[in-house]
Structure formats: C-alpha cells, structure tokens
Amino acid sequence: MAVQAAHAGGGIADHIHPEPQGFIRRYVFSIDHKIIGIQYMITGFVFFILSGLLAETIRVQLMNHAGGFVSNDTYNEVYTVHGSAMVWLVIIPIVTGGFGNFVMPLQIGARDVAFPWLNMLSFWMFPVAGLLLFSSFLVGAPVAGWTEYPPISLEGGVGTSMWCAAIFLIGVSSTLTGINFIVTIMQMRAPGMTFTRMPLFVWAQLATAPLSMVATTALAAALAALFIERQFGVPFYDPTKGGSPVLWQHMFWFYSHPAVYIMVLPVFGIVSEILPTFSRKPIFGYKMIAFSSMAIALVGFMVWAHHMFTSGLAPYLQLPFMILTYVVAVPTGVKIFSWLATLWGGKIHLTTAMLFALGFLALFTLGGITGIFLAAIPYDLHIHGTYFVVGHFHYVLVGGSLTGIFAGIYYWFPKMSGRMMNETLGKWNFALFFIGFNGTFLPMHWLGILGMPRWVPQYDPQFEFWNRFASVSSFVMTFGILLFFVNVIWSLRNGKKAGANPWGARTLEWQLPSPPHYYNFKHIPNVYGLPYDFSLPLPYKGLDEELTDSPAPVPAGSH
Amino acid sequence: MAENRQAVGFGRGFWIATAVLTVVAAGSVYFWYTLPISNALPEAILTARQIDDLFRFMAAVGSALYVFIFGYIVYFAIAFRAKKGDDPNAIGVQVHDNVRLEVLWTILPALFVVLLSIISVKIWYEITLQPANGLVVEAIGHKWYYTFRYPQVHGEITDEMHVPLGVPVTLNVTSSDVIHSFWVPAMRLKTDMVPGMVTTIRFTPVRPGRYQIICTQFCGTQHAEMNKQVFVIEDRPAYDAWFHSWQAKNANASDAVATASTGTVALAGGDAKAGQATFQAKCSACHAIGPYSQRLVGPGLKDVLHDPSHPSLVDGDAATPANVAKILQQGYKGDMGQMPSAQMNAIGDKDIANLVAYLNSLK
Amino acid sequence: MPHGAVADPDEGQVDQLYAETRQLRLQGFLLFLVSDVVLFSSFIFAYLYLRNTLPAWPPPGINRLDVGFAAFNSVVLFGSGVTMHYALESWKHGKFARYANFLIATIVLGAAFLAGQGYEYTNLYMREHVSWSGSGAFGASFFTLTGMHGFHVFVGVCYLTVLLLQSCAGVYTKEKYFGLTAGTLYWHFVDVIWVVLFSIFYLI
Ligand code: HEA
Numbered sequence A: 001m002a003v004q005a006a007h008a009g010g011g012i013a014d015h016i017h018p019e020p021q022g023f024i025r026r027y028v029f030s031i032d033h034k035i036i037g038i039q040y041m042i043t044g045f046v047f048f049i050l051s052g053l054l055a056e057t058i059r060v061q062l063m064n065h066a067g068g069f070v071s072n073d074t075y076n077e078v079y080t081v082h083g084s085a086m087v088w089l090v091i092i093p094i095v096t097g098g099f100g101n102f103v104m105p106l107q108i109g110a111r112d113v114a115f116p117w118l119n120m121l122s123f124w125m126f127p128v129a130g131l132l133l134f135s136s137f138l139v140g141a142p143v144a145g146w147t148e149y150p151p152i153s154l155e156g157g158v159g160t161s162m163w164c165a166a167i168f169l170i171g172v173s174s175t176l177t178g179i180n181f182i183v184t185i186m187q188m189r190a191p192g193m194t195f196t197r198m199p200l201f202v203w204a205q206l207a208t209a210p211l212s213m214v215a216t217t218a219l220a221a222a223l224a225a226l227f228i229e230r231q232f233g234v235p236f237y238d239p240t241k242g243g244s245p246v247l248w249q250h251m252f253w254f255y256s257h258p259a260v261y262i263m264v265l266p267v268f269g270i271v272s273e274i275l276p277t278f279s280r281k282p283i284f285g286y287k288m289i290a291f292s293s294m295a296i297a298l299v300g301f302m303v304w305a306h307h308m309f310t311s312g313l314a315p316y317l318q319l320p321f322m323i324l325t326y327v328v329a330v331p332t333g334v335k336i337f338s339w340l341a342t343l344w345g346g347k348i349h350l351t352t353a354m355l356f357a358l359g360f361l362a363l364f365t366l367g368g369i370t371g372i373f374l375a376a377i378p379y380d381l382h383i384h385g386t387y388f389v390v391g392h393f394h395y396v397l398v399g400g401s402l403t404g405i406f407a408g409i410y411y412w413f414p415k416m417s418g419r420m421m422n423e424t425l426g427k428w429n430f431a432l433f434f435i436g437f438n439g440t441f442l443p444m445h446w447l448g449i450l451g452m453p454r455w456v457p458q459y460d461p462q463f464e465f466w467n468r469f470a471s472v473s474s475f476v477m478t479f480g481i482l483l484f485f486v487n488v489i490w491s492l493r494n495g496k497k498a499g500a501n502p503w504g505a506r507t508l509e510w511q512l513p514s515p516p517h518y519y520n521f522k523h524i525p526n527v528y529g530l531p532y533d534f535s536l537p538l539p540y541k542g543l544d545e546e547l548t549d550s551p552a553p554v555p556a557g558s559h
Numbered sequence B: 001m002a003e004n005r006q007a008v009g010f011g012r013g014f015w016i017a018t019a020v021l022t023v024v025a026a027g028s029v030y031f032w033y034t035l036p037i038s039n040a041l042p043e044a045i046l047t048a049r050q051i052d053d054l055f056r057f058m059a060a061v062g063s064a065l066y067v068f069i070f071g072y073i074v075y076f077a078i079a080f081r082a083k084k085g086d087d088p089n090a091i092g093v094q095v096h097d098n099v100r101l102e103v104l105w106t107i108l109p110a111l112f113v114v115l116l117s118i119i120s121v122k123i124w125y126e127i128t129l130q131p132a133n134g135l136v137v138e139a140i141g142h143k144w145y146y147t148f149r150y151p152q153v154h155g156e157i158t159d160e161m162h163v164p165l166g167v168p169v170t171l172n173v174t175s176s177d178v179i180h181s182f183w184v185p186a187m188r189l190k191t192d193m194v195p196g197m198v199t200t201i202r203f204t205p206v207r208p209g210r211y212q213i214i215c216t217q218f219c220g221t222q223h224a225e226m227n228k229q230v231f232v233i234e235d236r237p238a239y240d241a242w243f244h245s246w247q248a249k250n251a252n253a254s255d256a257v258a259t260a261s262t263g264t265v266a267l268a269g270g271d272a273k274a275g276q277a278t279f280q281a282k283c284s285a286c287h288a289i290g291p292y293s294q295r296l297v298g299p300g301l302k303d304v305l306h307d308p309s310h311p312s313l314v315d316g317d318a319a320t321p322a323n324v325a326k327i328l329q330q331g332y333k334g335d336m337g338q339m340p341s342a343q344m345n346a347i348g349d350k351d352i353a354n355l356v357a358y359l360n361s362l363k
Numbered sequence C: 001m002p003h004g005a006v007a008d009p010d011e012g013q014v015d016q017l018y019a020e021t022r023q024l025r026l027q028g029f030l031l032f033l034v035s036d037v038v039l040f041s042s043f044i045f046a047y048l049y050l051r052n053t054l055p056a057w058p059p060p061g062i063n064r065l066d067v068g069f070a071a072f073n074s075v076v077l078f079g080s081g082v083t084m085h086y087a088l089e090s091w092k093h094g095k096f097a098r099y100a101n102f103l104i105a106t107i108v109l110g111a112a113f114l115a116g117q118g119y120e121y122t123n124l125y126m127r128e129h130v131s132w133s134g135s136g137a138f139g140a141s142f143f144t145l146t147g148m149h150g151f152h153v154f155v156g157v158c159y160l161t162v163l164l165l166q167s168c169a170g171v172y173t174k175e176k177y178f179g180l181t182a183g184t185l186y187w188h189f190v191d192v193i194w195v196v197l198f199s200i201f202y203l204i
C-alpha cells in the first residue's frame, strides 16, 4: 500500500503547548494523557485495595457456616460495595481510563487525546464518584447487590441514593472518555497508520469506546429513574404504584452485559500486545482478532436478557437471547485460538508479564466456558443466583480482566516509570495469585450446583469444607497481590533503569524514551506497516531524533 | 523464514503432547458421563434427568476443549521457550495467518453452537410444556418465608408444600413485597417471585422425599434464612387424607357465599378491625379510603358498598359484599389496571372476610 | 488525518489547524448528541414498556392529552428550527444583521415553546390532577420525558443567547464559526426529539 508522504503543514499534531510548570498543573490537574492514565491507575488500585479488603471480609464471614464475623446487614453492604466498586471503580477505569489513556495515544502516534480538558474532567469525576460510593458506609451503604433490583432497592436510607449518584457520575465519566477515544482514534492517527496497521490494543479500545458511550448512557437513564423514584416517589419500578420491577432489569442489563465486555475487550488488547512481543512473532490472524472485537461488541448488545431467564419473561423472548449468547463464543474462540497459534513456533520469553498473559488465557477461557453453561436456559434455571454464577464471573473478571491488568502493568511499567519491575518478586506474585485464585473460585462452581445460593451470610453446614478451602485460598491470593504492590513500590525506587525498549517490542510507544516526553513525539512519525513483523525493520519513519536528548521543539508563536 | 519454519513444524513433541492431551480429554469426558450426580443431589422431577444430561454434555465437551487449550498453552510455553544459550535476538516463525486453520476454528465452534442450541431448545420445550391438568399450587414469597395456597382445596394459606408423587403440578408464584425466588435444587428448577406478577412453572415429581426450597434472590436481612421444604408424598391415601382435612376444615365454615369459579368464601364473622389493619398493610398503596374518584392506582373505596351513584362494581356486578369478595379473591383487570388477586395480595379467605367487613363498615 | 512536522505554523497553517480542530470538535459533538439520543431512547423504552403493562392508555381517570394545544406549541418549536436554519445560512453568507434577527427569532420561539409547556403542565396539574409522582406510570413517564426535553430546550435557549452575545463580540468570523454549527445541530436535535415525543404521547 502506498504510504502517505509527510507533507509540510502544521496540523494539530504539531500544535504543541509548552509543558506546564508547577506540581498542581503537572500532576494533579494535568491535561497530559500519560499523567491522567497513571492517575486513573493509582486511583483505581486504591479502590482495588479497599474493595479487595471487603472481599476478604466476605471470605472471613464464610469461613463458618453460621457466619458470625459481621452482621447480616453489614455483610450485605460489604458485597454490594465490593461488587459495585470492583466493576465501576476498579476494572472499568483502569482498563479504559488507565491503559487506554496512557498507551493508546502513544501507539497511534498522537500527542494527546482529542479533548485533553475533557479528559481531565472525566478523570476527576472518578475519585469523586468513588468517595461518594465508599462514604455511603457512613450512612448505611446499599445492600441489594451491585444489581440493585427494585423493589428492595427502593427501601432503606440515603445510601442507595448515593450509590445511584456515584454510579451515574462514573457513568458520565465513562461516556465522555468513550467519545474522546473514538474521536482520537478516528482522527489523530499518525500518517500512514491505516486501520489495518493499528496495534490491536488500539483496536480493542476502538471496540470498547462505543460500548462505554452507548451502554453507559442507557444505565444513566435507569439510575436517574431509580434515583427519582427513591427521592420523589415517582413510580417507575414499584409495582404497587403502577411501575414494573422487570423494567429495571431490562435497563440495567442492557448496560451491564455490554459492560462486561468493556471490562474485558481492552484486556484482550493488552494480551494481544504482550503475546507477540514475548513470542517474537507476529500476532496470528491480526484481522480476525480485530474484527472479532467488533463482533463481540456488537452481539454484546443483543444478549442482555440472559441474566433474566428466571424473571418471568415471555418464553418466546428467551430463546433468541440464549442462542445469541452462545454465538458470542465463536468470535471469542477465534481470539483464543489465534493467541494459541501466536505462541506456536515462537521464541517465548517467560517474563512476568508473559506469565500473566498466559494466565489470562487459561483462566479466562475457563470462565468463558462456564458462561456457556449459564447461557443454556434449562441449566440456568438450576444455577441462576447461586455460587456457580459467582464462580463464573470471578473467572472472567479476576482471572480475565484483573490478570490482564497485572500483565499490562508488568509490561508497561518500564514505559511509565522508566524502571523495570523485579522479576523474582513478579514470579512469586504470579504463582501465589494463580494458585490462590483457582483455590478460591473453582470450588464455587460445585457449591452452586449442589445448592448454595449467592448473597448469604450463613449457609448450610454441608458446604462448610469447600467454603473454608476457598477462604484459605483467598488469603494466599491476597498475599500474592500484596507482593504485587510491594514490587511496584520497591521497583519505583530500586528497579533497574529500563531504557527505551527493554522488551524489544515494536509498537510506537517503545520507540520513545521511558517515560516519554511531555510531547510524546518530537516529530510525528510516518507508519509503513504492521507493528508485529519481527523479521523486518521497524515500520516507522521520522523517529530518528526521538531518543536523543535535545528537547522537543516548541513552535514559535504558540500560546 | 523458510529455515525457521522447518525448525519447528509439527514435530514429534507436538504429536506426543497431542496424544497425551487426547487421553486426558477422553478421561474427562468419561468422568462427566459417569459422575453420579444424583447421589449428591437427587433428581426429583421428570425433567431433572434431562437437565443433568445437558450438564454432562456441556461439561464433557467443555472440559475436553479446555484440556486441549490449557495443555497447549503449557506445552507451547515450554517447548518454544527461549533457552539459555539462544541468540537473544532470535525470533519465532514469522507466520501471519493460515486461512484454513482460521476457517476451521470458526466453523467448528459454530457447528457446536448449532448443536447445543438444538439440544437446549429441545430440553427447554420439555421443561416448559409439562402437562397442566394436575394439581394447582400457588406459592407466595414474603420477607422471609413462603406461603402456599391450594385453589382446588380453597381455604387458608398453609406454610407447607405437599405434592403427590407422579401428579403434574402447576405452580403459580408471586410475591407480596420484594422479589424472591423459588428454587428446589433437587428439581433443578427455579423461578423468581415478582410482586405484581404471576409466573407459572410446571413439573411432575417422580421421587418421594423432602426437598429444600431456597430463595436465591436477595430480599433483605434474612434472605439466607428464607427456605422451606416441599414434601413429595408417595403414599397417595395419606396425601388425600391431608388434602381432605383441608377441605373439611373449610367446609365447616358457615354462611358460604358462592363466587363465580373458585368456590366459596366464608364471609360471616369477618372482623372489621382486623380488616382495617390488613387494609393498611396490603391495600392502601393502591386505594384511598375516600370517594370513588379519589384514585391512587385503583378507585377510592370509602363507599364502595354504599354509594348510590355507583350501584355496580368495576366488573359490572352489583355492589354486594359477596361480589366485593369475589373481586378480592380473583382480582380484576379493568380500565384502571390490575386489581391483584388474593394470591398476589397474599391474603387468605379469613382476610377477605375481614376486609369485606371493614369495607362494609365504612359509611 | 494529521500531517507531518513543521515547527513554526504560519497563517495558512493556522487555518488548517482550525479546520482540523473543527473536525475533531464536530465529531465529538455529534457523538455527544448520539449519546443524548440513547438517553432519550432509554426513557422512551421505559415509557413504552410501562404503557404496555396497562390495558388502557391513558389510564382511566386521566383524560387524553390535548393534542390541539400541543400541536400549536410544536409548530412554534419547528418554526424555531426553520429560523435557526436561516440564521446559520445568513452567517455563512456574511449577512450579519439578518443572522442576528433570525437568531433572536429562534430564541424567542424557543422561549415561547417553554412557556407553552409551562402552561400545559399547570393545566394538567390544576385541572386534571395529573402529577409527576401521583399518577402512576402515566405521570412518571410523561413529565420525565417532556421535562427532560424541556430542559434541553432551556439549555438550548441559553446556549443560543450566549452565541448571540459571542457573535456580537466578534468571537466568530465568516470562516470560523464552529460554535454556531454546534448550536444549530443541537437545536435541530431538540426538534427531532420533539417529533418523536409528540407522536408517542399525543398521537398514538
Ligand atoms: C472485577 C471485579 C471483581 C474482583 C476483582 C473481585 C475479587 C474478589 N471477589 Fe468478588 N465480586 C464481584 C466482582 C469482583 N470480585 C462482583 C461484581 C460481585 C457481585 C456482588 C453482588 O452480588 O452484588 C462479587 C461478589 C463476590 C462474592 C459473593 C458474595 C455473595 O454473593 O455473598 C465473593 C465471595 O467469596 C467474592 C469474593 C472475591 C474475592 C475473594 C476476590 C479477590 O480476588 C480479591 C483479592 C484482592 C484483595 C484481597 C486486595 C489485595 C490487596 C491487599 C490486601 C494489599 C494491601 C496492600 C497495601 C495496603 C499496599 N466476590
């Protein structure tokens, strides 16, 4: 394909603002996508620790069939905030706002996202929403689970309304980020970077952004209605006043099913970067991986009622949802098999990042397969609302999204900080996490099948053994995760200097200094080909000056 | 590139690994197909067996597939790892894609999806299309207990569920407050109990015993304690005796008023005071004690029995206590919406009598 | 797509810079409108869903909404769409006075629509006793959706006023008037939403 020649003309790409001075403008109210990305991650991990500790509260309570660690109401608050925070304050912000912001503009050869100020605004909604959600503990947190089904969510104090407001806020943030990313990817790619030359992480963000935009807005409507009903008694969901509780379920799942793909598509992108780099091989089936992300995003809008098979929907409505849900397995399978084929014949370097990526493959696939069990209506009528579901979604969320996030951090940490992470600690981190994880969540599948429902602070004594097993395993996992934080903190100060490209990776961000300059690129490069051909020279032109120490040019007369 | 390709190929190691994985996969299929699920969890109704078979099928295919995927991940990671002495710049085989393979791994899962769809639709039909001609039971969820009614027996609400062996059961469920659910693990069957809505499931018990009913929808502080038992009774005479004792108890009631289809509600002895309490609890969300025109969801009920300008009820019948009782019993869906049935409001015959007495006392 | 490197933008480049920024903003703004459409669609879905659970609509005790007045009010709103169109066209052709007149007409018509809606609400509440929280799904969906739309009109009126002041202050030129484009798009969007709301509340 003919490559566009660089032609003289100062596009916005070269419209460089000088780097702001002063701590506040630089690190707090920064408009630099790299700083914002890191802000998202740090904030996200703070909330991760908090909601992880809530998860451990759950596990301690369930050590004993009679419970006894916390009261029933506290238990209900705990898992509700745990689930809500993990989804909305941890995974979604980290994979979109965090990785998306830091990595995506670098990979497409842009100096920033399309609307940097909007980006800053989106970020600042996030900690505010988080504070709002967690401070609801002070006035009585919501109890009805992260799904907050009415009518029970119409009861209770102001905590549930705070929940509504918090999720609404984070939803607006997510929508704005989605818009920002779509425009950035559509408009600001470096010359020569056609759609078929975009790194797969960028493809993943491009598939995710419309989900954030459209699905989240639908959730905003549902939340607004719930808030209005709770505060002003306007009947949407209360059946005794002419509303319908099932309406909420439709609106909630119309968002929340796509949301599970918001949580996992960017991670697919992360893995698609890590596997070729450490296999020293082009990604296998580039086009199919890119295309299947789009297919998943699209079909993802048409399966929401698989969460409602027991809600009394008309039978003829249920079957199409079941079959479409099965259909999602096909594009997802294409990805899994392509990643496997990427490993085949590679020169595999088992770094920690790679181990986590392989861990992702193994764990996510299992979670996906149990998803098929849930999609089968006859079987879902048995296991809906049980620990089987809890097992399924922790495999895809923790085994999938979270493991992928760890992989991504181990991979891009050198780019963000300029230092390497400790590999020995990293491997311990991985091993303990992997073993603890399976020990925690695998038994939940048979617990569910044999009759243990979700949302219970006490349970039948026959399930005590496997619950204790799960709890003890979860302590192992917690210790593994603790090593991760130790590693990050230790490496920030003592890690080896990374240099520009410690992994020998080929996407654009690795051709820049670590950490990259404020302007990212002194000159916007031209792109000639896919970033995954290890046998060819780098497909970029105009990068020669990037790694020299001369400062980036500041255009005269720029404001 | 060419020499690279030769260097790896599908060598001996690959085939050995594949053979090992095939054996493990076959073992896992065997495992699922011989797993005695019913030892751990009895199969109490006709369709439970098929549902377990569906599980066996998915588990067998899923685990076989998983064995291969996990196995290849591990095998590739080991077989193709960069070794100590290797050139640090060595690269892997530079293949980009392989159309044949890609088509294969799109088509095969797609075929499996078709097959699974056919199987699950078939089983789904069998679950849904159970015979409707047997015993009718109404189950109502409350915070945090279940109550049951037997419309064919009439009478008060019980807090136990008894069904005879081998007789098809039609179960109508609803809730009086928030969403609950009705799950009998031994029956592999569950449905939500949604307030304001009646959901029907059907099943035929085939194994006598006592099974747990569990609430799986979060419903408040004591959600975990919300469970009950269902008795599948083999001894038909014993069941009939139980059934008839209910009937007898209600037949004793005097001053029975005929209602259109469901039989009789005893109105005498209704306690207006108790009726007022019930009204506050169950009816005031939709009805004001005010003139007919003071509408919340349904009409105001102050003079429902004594308003000369409204001689008939919403359903067209004359405004008499018996006809009000009928509306309370059966519910009525008119222009204003749905007046819930006694089942949906979770009130028993005694409550109806009290309510009618209360409404009658308003002037 | 952005282009190669030059350190020192001259006049022509500044124009190109504007063109590209405009392209970004336009796309961003359109996407914002799309998400707003989704917001309305979700509420419309809720309305249709709730309506479908009832046998009669409007529920007995509530009269059918008065199409006559609402139709008149709609014409006012659509009229403002037309004047907005001409306002932008006039600007493009450099006819500032004509532009200002049309824009003022748009603002006045928009405000008139809001006044009409206020009148309708008052009427419903005082005479027909239909209220937001006390009339079941009917009041909930009607007041929420039309209220949301009214709020959009209100924001639009404010925005157009700001645009008017800005253009008087010389913020926009004949070539660079992205704010006006955005304002026009927004105003047409508000019109289109009204077409849908009018049909589903007053006609069917
Ligand atoms: C991505 C999302 C995500 C993640 C990562 C997790 C992580 C975990 N989850 Fe959770 N979970 C959900 C999403 C998630 N969960 C959702 C959506 C629900 C449903 C809620 C509902 O029903 O409403 C749920 C519900 C849920 C339940 C069911 C509750 C019930 O139904 O009664 C359980 C039970 O065991 C559980 C356990 C765990 C455990 C043990 C972890 C562990 O993996 C957590 C491990 C992490 C930590 C323990 C933090 C570790 C860090 C430290 C301790 C280090 C400290 C360091 C410093 C101070 C520097 N989760």
Ligand code: HEA
Residues within 6 Å of the ligand: A147, A260, A261, A263, A264, A306, A307, A325, A326, A328, A329, A330, A332, A333, A334, A336, A364, A365, A366, A367, A368, A369, A370, A371, A372, A374, A375, A376, A380, A383, A384, A385, A389, A392, A393, A396, A397, A400, A401, B065, B109, B110, B112, B113
């Ligand atoms: C990252 C998040 C994530 C992801 C990716 C998924 C992916 C999938 N989920 Fe999951 N799901 C959740 C998060 C997620 N889910 C959460 C949080 C809940 C619970 C919410 C709550 O109630 O609190 C849930 C609940 C849930 C339910 C409702 C259960 C119930 O409440 O009764 C169902 C039912 O259909 C379901 C199905 C699926 C399916 C079919 C997929 C598919 O996308 C999976 C596809 C992947 C594969 C199948 C594996 C790889 C494919 C191959 C190797 C190809 C060959 C395979 C075959 C042909 C089978 N999920």
Ligand code: CUA
Residues within 6 Å of the ligand: B141, B142, B143, B144, B179, B180, B181, B215, B216, B217, B218, B219, B220, B223, B224, B226
């Ligand atoms: Cu009833 Cu949970």
Ligand SMILES: [Cu+2]
Residues within 6 Å of the ligand: A256, A257, A260, A303, A304, A306, A307
């Ligand atoms: Cu889903």
